[in-house]
Amino acid sequence: MTKLNYSLDEIEAILPHILRRQNIAHYNDGKVYIGNRSLYPFEKSFVECACVEDVAVAIETMVTQGVGPWVAAVHALAMLADLRKNSANIIGELEQAKTRLIQTRPTNTLISYRLEDVLSHAKIAVKDGRDPSQAILLRIDDILDEMYSLYARRAGYGAEIVEYGDGILTMCFAETSFILTCAFAKAQGKNICVYVPETRPFLQGAKLTAPSLDEIGIEVKLITDGMPSALMAEGKIQKYMTAADLITLDGHVVNKVGTFQNAICAAHHNIPYYAFAWGCDPSKSDRASIEIEYRAPSEIRQCMGRYTSLDRINALYPAFDITPPELVAGIITRNGVLSPHDLKDGFEQ
Numbered sequence: 001m002t003k004l005n006y007s008l009d010e011i012e013a014i015l016p017h018i019l020r021r022q023n024i025a026h027y028n029d030g031k032v033y034i035g036n037r038s039l040y041p042f043e044k045s046f047v048e049c050a051c052v053e054d055v056a057v058a059i060e061t062m063v064t065q066g067v068g069p070w071v072a073a074v075h076a077l078a079m080l081a082d083l084r085k086n087s088a089n090i091i092g093e094l095e096q097a098k099t100r101l102i103q104t105r106p107t108n109t110l111i112s113y114r115l116e117d118v119l120s121h122a123k124i125a126v127k128d129g130r131d132p133s134q135a136i137l138l139r140i141d142d143i144l145d146e147m148y149s150l151y152a153r154r155a156g157y158g159a160e161i162v163e164y165g166d167g168i169l170t171m172c173f174a175e176t177s178f179i180l181t182c183a184f185a186k187a188q189g190k191n192i193c194v195y196v197p198e199t200r201p202f203l204q205g206a207k208l209t210a211p212s213l214d215e216i217g218i219e220v221k222l223i224t225d226g227m228p229s230a231l232m233a234e235g236k237i238q239k240y241m242t243a244a245d246l247i248t249l250d251g252h253v254v255n256k257v258g259t260f261q262n263a264i265c266a267a268h269h270n271i272p273y274y275a276f277a278w279g280c281d282p283s284k285s286d287r288a289s290i291e292i293e294y295r296a297p298s299e300i301r302q303c304m305g306r307y308t309s310l311d312r313i314n315a316l317y318p319a320f321d322i323t324p325p326e327l328v329a330g331i332i333t334r335n336g337v338l339s340p341h342d343l344k345d346g347f348e349q
Contacts, residue, residue: 006149006152008145008148008149010152011148011149011151011152011180012148014180014183014216015176015179015180015216016179016211016212016213016215016216017044017215018035018037018040018041018208018211018212019175019176019179019212021144021148023035023044024064024067024068024071024072025064025068025071025072025075026075027075027078027079027082027137030050030079030082030083031048031049031050031079032048032049032054032055032072032075032076032078032079033046033047033048033049034046034047034049034055034058034063034064034068034072035064035068036063036064037062037063037064037065037068037204037207037208038061038062038063038202040207040208040211041207041208041211047063049072049076049079051079051080052076052077052079052080052097052100052101053100055072055073055075055076055079055101056076056100056101056103056104058072059072059073059101059104059105060104060105062202065172065173065202065204065208066173066175066243067110067147067175067176067278069104069105069108069111070108070110070111070113070114070115071140071144073101073104073111073114073115074114074115074118074136074140074143075140076097076101077094077097077098077101077115077118077119077122077136078118078133078136078137078140079133080093080094080097081094081122081131081132081133081135081136082131082133085131085132085133090122090126090132091122091123091126094119094122094132095119098112098115098116098119101115102115105293106291106293107245107246107254107290107291107292107293107319107320108245108246109246109281109283109284110245110246110278110279110281113279113281114143117139117143118136118139118140118143119136121135121136121138121139122135122136148176150334151176151177151180152180153334154177154181154276154277154332154333154334155176155177155178155179155180155181155183155184156184157332157333157336157337158177158178158180158181158184158241158274158276158332159181159184159185159188159190161239161272161274161330161332161337162181162182162185162190162192162239163190163238164189164190164191164192165190165191165192165238166185166190166192166193166238166239167192167193167194167195167231167236167237167238167239168182168192168193168194168195168237168238168239168240168241169194169195169197169228169231169232169237169239169240169241169262169266169271170194170195170196170197170205170209170240170241170242171197171199171205171242171255171256171258171259171262172197172199172204172205172209172242172243172255172256172258172259173199173204173205173208173209173212173243174209174241174242174243174276175243175276177243177276177332178241178242178243178276179212179213179216181241182194182213182216182218183216183218186216186217186218191219192218192219193219193220193221194209194213194218194219194220194221195220195221195223195228195231195236195237196209196210196213196220196221196222196223197223197224197225197227197228197258197262198222198223198224198225199225199256199258200225200300200303201299201300201302201303201317202299203303203304204256205222206222210222225258228262228265229262229265232265232266232268232269232271233269237266237269237271238271239271239272239274240262240263240266240271240272240273240274241273241274241275241276242255242256242259242273242274242275242276243255243275243276243278244275244276244277244278244331245320246281246284246290247275247277247280247284247331247340247343248284248285248286248287248289248290248343249280249282249284249285249286249343249344250285250286250287250325250340250341250343250344251324251325251328251331251339251340251341251343252286252287252290252322252323252324252325252340253275253322253323253325253328253331253340254290254292254320254321254322254323255275255320255321255323256319256320256321257318257319257320257321258321259321259323260321260322260323260327261321263323263327263328264327266327267327272329272330273323273327273328273329274328274329274330274331274332274337275323275328275330275331275332276331276332277331277332277333280343287322287324290322292318292319292320292321292322293318293319293320294316294317294318294319295317295318295319296317297314297315297316297317298315299315299317300315300316300317301313301315325340325341328340331343
């Protein structure tokens with residue numbers, strides 16, 4: 001049986017640089033510092049944000065991805081609450097900031113969920129005559145403590161799925177639960193290799209996932225986004241595992257565009273697909289409730305700041321796709337591995 005309960009210090013010691021909590025985003029001396037994933041792994045640096053709009057733009061321009069946007073967003077509220085703590089309309093200003101920050105990544109509803117959570121604590125603090133910024137920062141610490149504990153718990157379930165010698169395909173940056181899954185599997189003596197698509201146009205797979213796995217000693221092979229089906233046909237891949245930006249109550253998995261086509265190929269080759277769930281948004285009951293973010297077509301015509309096509313060539317960029325439940329072998333949750341068809345009864349809130 002895989003160990004499911006790890007101390008926060010144990011988890012921190014296992015994780016690569018980019019996933020340690022202070023390196024995602026933090027607030028200090030009137031500014032929010034966001035780990036600059038756009039420059040990683042070539043540079044370990046932070047983007048300094050002096051106002052809510054700075055944070056919003058950083059999220060929109062992909063300085064941070066995965067859980068990074070909501071972590072940056074809640075720290076933006078803490079900053080505003082600190083800088084404007086004497087304002088008679090502080091709650092109104094925080095509400096306005098929340099609206100702006102939610103607009104940055106409309107598909108991932110975790111941003112809205114977390115902002116509403118910390119804002120409720122700020123409202124109570126103001127009512128009680130306490131510092132709303134400190135209330136928000138304390139709540140962020142509590143959320144992060146729970147989040148990292150649950151990362152390890154989900155990773156324990158994930159590691160039980162992994163078998164010795166597995167080739168594992170992932171997509172984009174599957175974040176902490178997946179990285180810990182690989183670390184736990186390695187600690188159990190399971191020799192694995194992770195195949196990481198580069199993830200155009202921002203190269204999260206090449207710049208975030210592959211270096212993170214390499215840092216913790218996992219064998220990794222970087223591939224292009226068009227290679228998974230060929231490698232499946234060659235028998236190199238036995239599991240497909242990704243994060244999920246959103247999972248509906250009826251089992252549809254929303255993740256980085258390209259996830260769905262890999263799931264189709266995996267099903268054709270009898271390879272199980274598992275998605276890690278951060279939790280549940282009860283307002284997202286089915287496919288029709290999902291809003292897919294379309295990003296600027298200009299981003300498709302470039303890669304790492306260099307143009308790859310002519311300006312006059314049209315482009316299309318849906319940032320996410322939707323994988324239906326019939327292609328999903330299991331959803332890895334804090335309560336174990338659930339069928340995508342059983343989430344309404346077993347999904348955590």
